[in-house]
Amino acid sequence: MKLASALLLSTTMFVGAWGTARADTPNVVVSVKPIHSLVASIMQGVGEPKLIVEGAASAHTYSMKPSNAAALQDADVVFWVGHGLEAFLEKPLQALAEGATIVALEDAPGLTKLKFREGGAFEPDEHADDEDHGAQEHAHAEGYDAHLWLDPANAKAMAAAIEKVLSAKDPANAITYEANLSALNANINSLDKEITDTLAPVKDKPFIVFHDAYQYFEHRYGVRAVGSITVSPETMPGAERLSQIRQKVAKLGASCIFAEPQFEPKLINVVMEGTPAKSGILDPEGATLAAGSNLYIELMRTMATSLRQCLGSGS
Structure with missing residues (x-):
């Protein structure tokens, strides 16, 4: 009975400690699906990041919802690509996420950035409305194509920046973030070879x-x-x-x-x-x-x- 009681007490203390660790996990908000996927991979076993642009919506034409505003107000960390992609987020980030660590992954070390192709056989995008046109103006002002994640090397560079921010914000789970980053990098390396073979x-x-x-x-x-x-x-x-x-x-x-x-x-x-x-x-x-x-x-x-x-x- 004493052994059983000791095990029960030990289990209770472990669950309680785990629950506390989960409660202390930062509230993380991410702008778009591809970046959200990288963040979710690094946070596996620790927490679930919230996504702003859900479903089939596009960052180029997105309008904020009340639930998005609430998520930003509660955020400890916000990851977005930056001004070149999610122009709709600029004002909400300033107004609603004042206390959060805001990370523009377009600034991650080690990224390859490519300039827009214009003229010749490449036509400028058409816009559904003025807001979308404004987003494109912002993107072109940045001078580079913001679909950075479509190069796996860029995805790995952004993932490294994500892990660094999360580990600094939540050092209690830094070992898990680091292990998850290693696993993600291995998966991306395998994917890279697979795609090379597929497209050859x-x-x-x-x-x-x-x-x-x-x-x-x-x-x-x-x-x-x-x-x-x-x-x-x-x-x-x-x-x-x-x-x-x-x-x-x-x-x-x-x-x-x-x-x-x-x-x-x-x-x-x-x-x-x-x-x-x-x-x-x-x-x-x-x-x-x-x-x-x-x-x-x-x-x-x-x-x-x-x-x-x-x-x-x-x-």
């Missing part, structure tokens, strides 16, 4: 995108986007615009045209009609994927698979 047979096949967001992925894996076309998800292009697009596709010799999940199949089919190109979907922000620690790996793998399937078909 289609590296020289030209393709066109609806949204020029893939430079980091292209540079890493040697795939070849030859242009972009500006099409609004909400508006069917007119006859003159369709004629221009089809001429461009023919001139560039694109094997595939890649849209994103927000574009209706009917719109994609109308744009594609009369061209020899096939169609595919790329999802650079994980709009169709469930948020969480697995999202980043799944996002990158799915993009590689989509490229291979479309560019490799009929070859």
Whole structure:
């Protein structure tokens, strides 16, 4: 009985201590799904970060919700890419997250940054509204493409910055954060090799995108986007615009045209009609994927698979 009582007391003390550690875990808020996935991976076994841009929403057009404001007010740490991507967050961060540690991962040491492609075959993005246009102006003012996570080396650099901040904020769990970072890096290294092998047979096949967001992925894996076309998800292009697009596709010799999940199949089919190109979907922000620690790996793998399937078909 004494042994049983001692074990019960020991277990109770352990649970109590664990509960206290969990209660002291910082409240972490993250802007977008790919970054949230990296943070969630590093926080595994410690806590769950909150996500602002949920579901299929895009950072380029997002409007804050009351629940997002409440999360920012309670935050101890906020991770975002920075001014180049989530312009909608600038004022809320100033007004609501005064006491939080705010980390712009665009400033993480060791990042590779690529300038925007403009002119020639690459068209500027079309905007749904004035707020979206404002976000693009901010992004262009920064001078570089903010889809940094699409290069796994950048993802690892951001993950290292995330671990450093969390360990400083929550030293009681620093060993766990460090171990989780090592595991994440190993997973990203394996993913990197897998994607390299997946895309090797289609590296020289030209393709066109609806949204020029893939430079980091292209540079890493040697795939070849030859242009972009500006099409609004909400508006069917007119006859003159369709004629221009089809001429461009023919001139560039694109094997595939890649849209994103927000574009209706009917719109994609109308744009594609009369061209020899096939169609595919790329999802650079994980709009169709469930948020969480697995999202980043799944996002990158799915993009590689989509490229291979479309560019490799009929070859």
